[in-house]
Amino acid sequence: MTLDEYLKKNRVRQSCLATLAGCSQSMISLVTTGRSQLSPEKVLRIAEATNFEVTPHELR
Known part of the structure; x- marks a missing residue:
């Protein structure tokens, strides 16, 4: 799922x-x-904030 979709x-x-x-x-x-x-730190923070509904891979 993209961040926008989330x-x-x-x-x-x-x-x-x-x-x-x-x-x-x-x-x-x-x-x-x-x-x-x-x-990498921001990717992880955003993924954590979405409860990993948006994965780090999807944020790259």
Whole structure:
């Protein structure tokens, strides 16, 4: 599942996910549009914030 699909399916705002993942809303926005390269640490944080519904592999 992509991050964008996760947000829509679970009706989660980018800002809420950003808070859970410890990053900015703009970073989540860049990730959902494919315009950002993430560090391994950020990939893991975002995956954890989605309870691994979005896997680290899907965030790469």
